[in-house]
Amino acid sequence: MGRILRILIGLGIVGAAAFWVMTAPESLSEDSISGLEPNVTNGETVFYAAGCASCHAAPNATGEDKLVLAGGQKFPSPFGTFVAPNISPSEAGIGGWSTIDLVNAVKLGVSPDGAHYFSAFPYTSYGRAELKDLVDLKAFLDTLPADSTPNQPHDVSFPFNIRRSLGGWKLLFGGTGWVMADDALSPELERGRYLVEALGHCGECHTPRNALGGLDRARWMGGAPDPSGKGRVPNITSAALTWSPEDVAYYLESGFTPEFDSAGGHMAHVIENTAKLSPEDRAAIAAYLQAIPAVSKAAE
Amino acid sequence: MFTKPKLIAAIASATIAAGTAFAGGHNASPEQQAAKARQAQMNLYGYNLGVLGAMAKGEAEFNADIAKGSAANLVALASMNQATYWPAGSDNASIEGTRALPAIWEKSDEVFGYANALIEAATALEAASGDLDGVRAALGGVGKACGDCHKAFRAPR
Incomplete structure (x- = not known):
């Protein structure tokens, strides 16, 4: 109940008339x-x-x-x-x-x-x-x-069905700055960052969200509840994902984990896409995941 | 405490139970025993895939005889009769210790289709096992067959 109340209050604030101008789509x-x-x-x-x-x-x-x-x-x-x-x-x-x-x-x-x-x-x-x-x-x-x-x-109920309120949501969470905010990245890490943070949108599932549905950047890729309500999307920072970069790249190519279990659920869809990328792009993704800060299991 | 005749009877019935379903623990239900059998099957897929995958990743030297043998094992495993592995009530909503979704029983035709796709992909892998590039490419087909079924029918952890 407290969570719902917080969401409603939060939406009330961002949807307030004072924000009307700021919420106009640009x-x-x-x-x-x-x-x-x-x-x-x-x-x-x-x-x-x-x-x-x-x-x-x-x-x-x-x-x-x-x-x-x-x-x-x-x-x-x-x-x-x-x-x-x-x-x-x-x-x-x-x-x-x-x-x-x-x-x-x-x-x-x-x-x-x-x-x-x-x-x-x-x-x-x-x-x-x-x-x-x-x-x-x-x-x-x-x-x-x-x-x-x-x-x-x-099928979205009130108040989330007010599209104008998305303008406020965008003001809060629509920042397009890099999470790995480093100007001196190697070309491989820069490509990996682009593939993971921009096109691959990996953080949308692997990063936990706050009560308003914004990504918690302090726990970037630290794992989150599965959006379906059952199970968890895993932590893929080095605290939990101990695979070598070669293992990560091979997983993105074949769907096989180092133990030769296979990807399932939505990740099996993702593998269908990453299998079509170049080996260099898969290696870049693996390099990026190794470089991001570890989110400890306790903080998940 | 058991009396001696009762103890003998208990051991006898336990022995019979163990004989009918060796993999199960003493208290495992038939559904849980079936789930364990499925997981044993999956482990054997994983073991044989691991032998081939180590070669594909360059972690082990390519050996055509070993590759062929492991691929043949995958064909044999995929072709096994699993009729008793999947009793009703052995889904993850009914028992602990499985991620098998109830949809498996609701869409069994689709599941059989994926089972056949795995046999085909494993057969193609065996045929391609003479050289490393063939193994690398054909492993992709097997991975896709695994993923296609796990996509819709296995619950997340």
Whole structure:
């Protein structure tokens, strides 16, 4: 009860009239991407690194069907059940979108008609993505099959269904600064940071959240309750994950742990994507995970 | 305290129980014994995959005979009759000590499909076990078969 009350009070504060102006969705203009020539091949890498299909493919899609981004998968959360929308290049999806529409959706969580998206869409991570990569992503998405499945409404109750309140949420948690805030990273660590913190959005599940659903950066990658309510998403800092970098890279390639158990649950979806990255990218992710501060088991 | 005839009877019945389900502890229910058998099967997959994986990762020198033998073991294991491994009521909502989700029993056709996919992937691995690159590539197929089933049918820890 105390937790719910805290959430309500928190939302009351951020939703207050004084914040009305500050909560208005802001978006980037065409000028911000002028001169960026789309590269479909890099767009495909961005697509897999960002794991788009894991949520936007139809429920239980496998193989080639994973490239049909018809939407429809349901994501239960403490705030309600979100349904992934159609993002295939059809009228039911993003067929009518310009490149800047996609950039604003992915980077800022703002729809083409200027509304906030719910943060089940991990735009607080994608906000760190480079504009060039998102221009390339749009070009790749346009090559995928069109599908006419209509979008389903989210099942989110009051007060979380007030989209304007997401503006306040973004003010609180939408910071796009790096968690590993170090200007002198090696090229490999810099790439690993980009893949983990921006495109891979690993922290969205592996980092615990506060009562308002914001990520607790002090316990970055320290493990969290599974969003389904059953089990835990593991701590993947060096305090708990004692695998070698080679073991981590091989897991991301094959799905096999060092004990040759296999990835399951949502992580099996993630492996389908990381298996398609280059060996250098998988090694960069492993290097980043070794470099982040350990979150002790006691602090989980 | 047992009287002598009762003790003999108790030992006899325990022996019979152990004979019918050797893997189970004294107090394990038939469902728990089945779950243990499944986990023993999974451990044997993991052991044989570990032999091949050590070669794939470069931790062990490639040996075609060992690779072929381990891959053949995987084919044999995947082909075993598991009819008695999965009794009703041995899911994670019914008993302790398993992560097998009730969906396994609700969508058994899908599960059989994944079981067959594992046989195919293991057979392809055996066929490719003559050289290291073949093992590396074919292990990916086996990993996918494992992951496809664990994705939907195994609970998180």
